Amino acid sequence: xxxxxxxxxxxxxxxxxxxxxxxxxxxxxxxxxxxxxxxxxxxxxxxxxxxxxxxxxxxxxxxxxxxxxxxxxxxxxxxxxxxxxxxxxxxxxxxxxxxxxxxxxxxxxxxxxxxxxxxxxxxxxxxxxxxxxxxxxxxxxxxxxxxxxxxxxxxxxxxxxxxxxxxxxxxxxxxxxxxxxxxxxxxxxxxxxxxxxxxxxxxxxxxxxxxxxxxxxxxxxxxxxxxxxxxxxxxxxxxxxxxxxxxxxxxxxxxxxxxxxxxxxxxxxxxxxxxxxxxxxxxxxxxxxxxxxxxxxxxxxxxxxxxxxxxxxxxxxxxxxxxxxxxxxxxxxxxxxxxxxxxxxxxxxxxxxxxxxxxxxxxxxxxxxxxxxxxxxxxxxxxxxxxxxxxxxxxxxxxxxxxxxxxxxxxxxxxxxxxxxxxxxxxxxxxxxx
Ligand code: GLU
Ligand code: MG
Numbered sequence: 001x002x003x004x005x006x007x008x009x010x011x012x013x014x015x016x017x018x019x020x021x022x023x024x025x026x027x028x029x030x031x032x033x034x035x036x037x038x039x040x041x042x043x044x045x046x047x048x049x050x051x052x053x054x055x056x057x058x059x060x061x062x063x064x065x066x067x068x069x070x071x072x073x074x075x076x077x078x079x080x081x082x083x084x085x086x087x088x089x090x091x092x093x094x095x096x097x098x099x100x101x102x103x104x105x106x107x108x109x110x111x112x113x114x115x116x117x118x119x120x121x122x123x124x125x126x127x128x129x130x131x132x133x134x135x136x137x138x139x140x141x142x143x144x145x146x147x148x149x150x151x152x153x154x155x156x157x158x159x160x161x162x163x164x165x166x167x168x169x170x171x172x173x174x175x176x177x178x179x180x181x182x183x184x185x186x187x188x189x190x191x192x193x194x195x196x197x198x199x200x201x202x203x204x205x206x207x208x209x210x211x212x213x214x215x216x217x218x219x220x221x222x223x224x225x226x227x228x229x230x231x232x233x234x235x236x237x238x239x240x241x242x243x244x245x246x247x248x249x250x251x252x253x254x255x256x257x258x259x260x261x262x263x264x265x266x267x268x269x270x271x272x273x274x275x276x277x278x279x280x281x282x283x284x285x286x287x288x289x290x291x292x293x294x295x296x297x298x299x300x301x302x303x304x305x306x307x308x309x310x311x312x313x314x315x316x317x318x319x320x321x322x323x324x325x326x327x328x329x330x331x332x333x334x335x336x337x338x339x340x341x342x343x344x345x346x347x348x349x350x351x352x353x354x355x356x357x358x359x360x361x362x363x364x365x366x367x368x369x370x371x372x373x374x375x376x377x378x379x380x381x382x383x384x385x386x387x388x389x390x391x392x393x394x395x396x397x398x399x400x401x402x403x404x405x406x407x408x409x410x411x412x413x414x415x416x417x418x419x420x421x422x423x424x425x426x427x428x429x430x431x432x433x434x
């Protein structure tokens with residue numbers, strides 16, 4: 001980033017300040033998502049926004065080695081106390097937060113002090129993989145489904161509504177909450193497609209319209225933080241954990257992807273098939289990215305709609321890949337402990353490898369795979385996923401060796417953190433973190 005670019009950003013932010021002040025903004029939250037999947041933040045008073053846009057806000061690179069419980073792993077390339085990065089708010093996505101009066105939000109790109117992009121910047125990774133797709137002639141549209149449970153205040157999970165799965169009762173008992181949430185997202189220009197009570201006690205789900213991949217990951221962050229804020233304003237707590245309690249159905253973070261060319265959805269084409277076959281081939285390694293926590297593997301079990309099998313099907317909700325004919329590919333195994341930028345970027349890398357290799361899909365699985373011999377399970381633990389990731393040349397190439405090693409170090413740090421822990425202990429520690 002040169003001096004002219006800094007000046008351009010300064011001027012643009014200065015133009016925005018008056019409008020944001022009119023909308024009662026006092027402070028701007030500048031967020032990024034770390035490798036453990038937690039949204040971290042530095043905030044500036046509104047009048048500091050131009051300076052933040054031009055020069056960034058300081059943040060230590062040590063966050064690249066943070067674990068979900070805020071402990072820090074001694075990584076091979078990250079984890080030391082030395083150095084400084086700059087968080088530059090993306091002014092194209094600055095949003096006044098409807099659930100937090102006085103606040104605006106912008107996702108950050110991380111640079112070093114000289115204006116060079118940080119090589120382990122998550123948003124930069126998603127952008128780089130999107131650009132690779134573009135070089136091969138593909139536009140990508142993506143979207144995350146966000147699932148969460150609403151609990152009463154306190155550290156234990158006690159559902160805040162007792163209505164049945166998919167039951168309108170939940171939306172009656174929490175009527176103002178649900179309406180406030182959908183209204184807040186609308187005010188923030190998030191296009192909600194659907195909202196409903198999900199299967200698990202106190203669970204809801206919300207999906208948003210497909211978007212360009214980096215934007216889709218930003219939206220996933222914005223939706224989650226909006227849910228959290230509106231839930232808190234209603235005196236309750238939201239958990240996005242893959243496994244809120246040790247038994248029962250968890251929270252997913254399914255990713256929808258479609259490929260486009262010249263404004264046409266390529267669903268059903270050979271290219272889309274090869275893309276899906278690439279994702280299928282790399283699913284075990286992708287689990288280290290998108291099923292990022294120890295708790296993920298408590299969720300990723302058969303007969304819990306989590307997509308625990310390395311297989312695909314048409315409208316099959318127990319295979320990791322669900323093809324929605326004429327529309328898109330849904331990767332069901334991912335959950336919200338995965339960093340959405342890394343999840344979408346790594347999925348594109350895997351799919352593109354499938355296209356380059358001209359892969360074809362095997363026969364679809366058209367029943368619950370639990371009843372079919374020989375359908376492989378996805379990794380059974382985070383350690384198993386990490387091993388698959390390390391051995392996956394396509395994924396390691398996409399991240400680059402240092403970024404890949406840092407991801408591995410963080411994952412292994414969390415594996416060690418939970419060594420010998422019971423499922424209850426894992427669920428308890430993870431419950432309110434993501
Ligand atoms: N809650 C399920 C999961 O853990 C997903 C339910 C569904 O949307 O099919 O992914
Ligand atoms: Mg769902």
